Amino acid sequence: MGLSKHLSLPSGRRMNAYELSNVLIKGKKAHDAPNDHLSVVEINSDYLEMVDRWYAHKGHSLLYAIPLLALLLFVIVLFFTATLEKNEIEAWYFFSGMTVFILPFLYFGIRLFLLEGFKKTYYPIRFDRKKQEVYAILPSDSFLKISWHDLNIHVAENKQSVTLSSFYEVRGFILDNETGVIKQSITLGYPAWGEYDDAVSLWEFIRIYMEEKNAYEKCSEIVKVCMPIKERKESLRFSIIRGMALLAPNYALQFLSSPITVLFIWCRILSIKTSQLPVWPEWVNLQHKDIVRDEYSKQSKDNTENNFWEETWLVICFVVGSLVSLALILWAGYKYWLMYQ
Template identity: 35%
Template sequence: MLSDYTGLGRNAYKVNRPLTPDEKASRLSKDRRWTDEPPNDEALLIKINSTYLEIVDRWYWQKGQIQVFTLVSFLMFAISPVYFLMMELQRAERGWDAWAFLLFTFLLGWGLAWAIWKGMRMEIFAYTHYPIRLNRKNRMVYAFRTDGTVIRAPWDDLFLHIGEGTVPTVGTTYDIRAHVLDEDGVTVKDTFTLAYPGFLTGKNDLPRLMRVGEYVRRYMEEPDGVKKNAEYSMLFNPVEGRREGIHWSLIRAFAPSSRYPWLQLLFSMVFSLFFLGRWLTMLTCKVPVWPEEIEEECKIEADDPYRKDASNNPKFGFLEGPWLVICVLTGLAVLAWVLVKYSPLSLLFSG
């Protein structure tokens, strides 16, 4: 898998430690541009206005991507020991070696099932997303933690730098990481990812990272940052106060090949699994709700000319609607054929 779960669950960021030399060397200054390329929001936005900018977390784009695969593995390891036990009970004679094998099967199978379940719980029965809100007026940043609590930190005090993660099939990936420092200025008290465009594949994608980082920096630092960002941004994630709809899950699942529709059809079986995993995962998750005091600090003016959210999204056309339905139905049909043809289910249809 190409997913990057850096900072989620058991891979949570390390805190209560001093800044490392690499972090100090990769520090980003807020008072100057991070790239000469035009800023890009990378479809991370939830809403924008003159008071605050709200974006999704680094894990939102890949939500549920691996859940179908892990669920199959979980069921296989959880059920296999029971299957072997039932087979063994049908035998007329059983020696100590048979019982030893069954014990080993239960320990191994259920141990692996438990480990897979722990991994699945990083996404299911959690939150639909972990929003980050940047208040331009009071210079505060609010970020949802994975346990539902909220980080509150002054924008001007955040230590920003280029962080690193690892994907087994890709190698090193990069994000723009924000540290909340102690009063000594060197001890990391808390950490969250401020910008991550998703599906990064190494150093060649650093320009993309810096463009989305510059989008955030421009909003907070430039006098006309609100105006420029609001004029540029056209697409917003419809997740404020609710779960994303099934159509949005479909759009997100097929997004990696959105520029090449023929690839969406060619790899429709894989993308259909991503869709099922994402949709089912979202159904198990809670919607994050900002504390009342934060909402009070982030009031929006009724006549704000730069107020935009999912209600301002453009109408989707054929490629974002009927075409994706065709692709997902094709993918599910191919998946069903593969299961019938090459899985134990084929025995039900054989002579």
């Protein structure tokens, strides 16, 4: 939701009963344990930059699109080969009909791939603490600038992937002052696979940074890892770490599930490598050009070194999982080839 105009965030209507009953109030403490949930790219005394709600799941649409496209192309090649061998007018008519039938599914697969492939590596959201403004680069190649005080914020419920479970995010609405109709929506924060309480704790992290006098220092202490994606693409190493993070710290499960997990990680890598870095408007860069760095400023270069279990073990799982998955694919292909000999 939100990556495509066909699955856009809410607009053109009033807030519904659920949204109104889950409003988050500025200036009011919402949680005792604020948490950034691995969402921060950079934090300093001027601004807080965070990842978008799709970053944690980067590559999911490719995970569905690639098998679909591979299957459809395989079917087309199979029918084309059979038609060439028979080389009769009826066979060519049948092949033409099958191709026309498959084309809509092929188009759907391509659009699914392009939800994350050849797009932006991520869509940053920047909270300007001093100017009390929020900036965001959106998937529609547009840019959002809004006063912090003009955002109507609530906990939104959504579905992820093919699961039936509910997950939650912090969503902001820009309302028409006269009619109360939603003009635009934006997700301000998303704890990956998060429960309701996680979304509220993320909101509290954002709120105190923007509103409380000495909260910048407190928020900085909360942030343990900054995402290493500012002005560069996510590295292969970090894609592995991020892809395996869901199962941490269950090291045995990380290893056993690696043949499946690596499929998602490879799709994540492909989506990132084919995408372009986001670029802020020049006036935003100029506005934040001369940032004063202090002891509480944090970027990815300030991250602590990962230990064996946080990095090396994950790389081992990734390599083993990739080899197992490749072996299974080759074995399946070989068995299929034998069937037609």
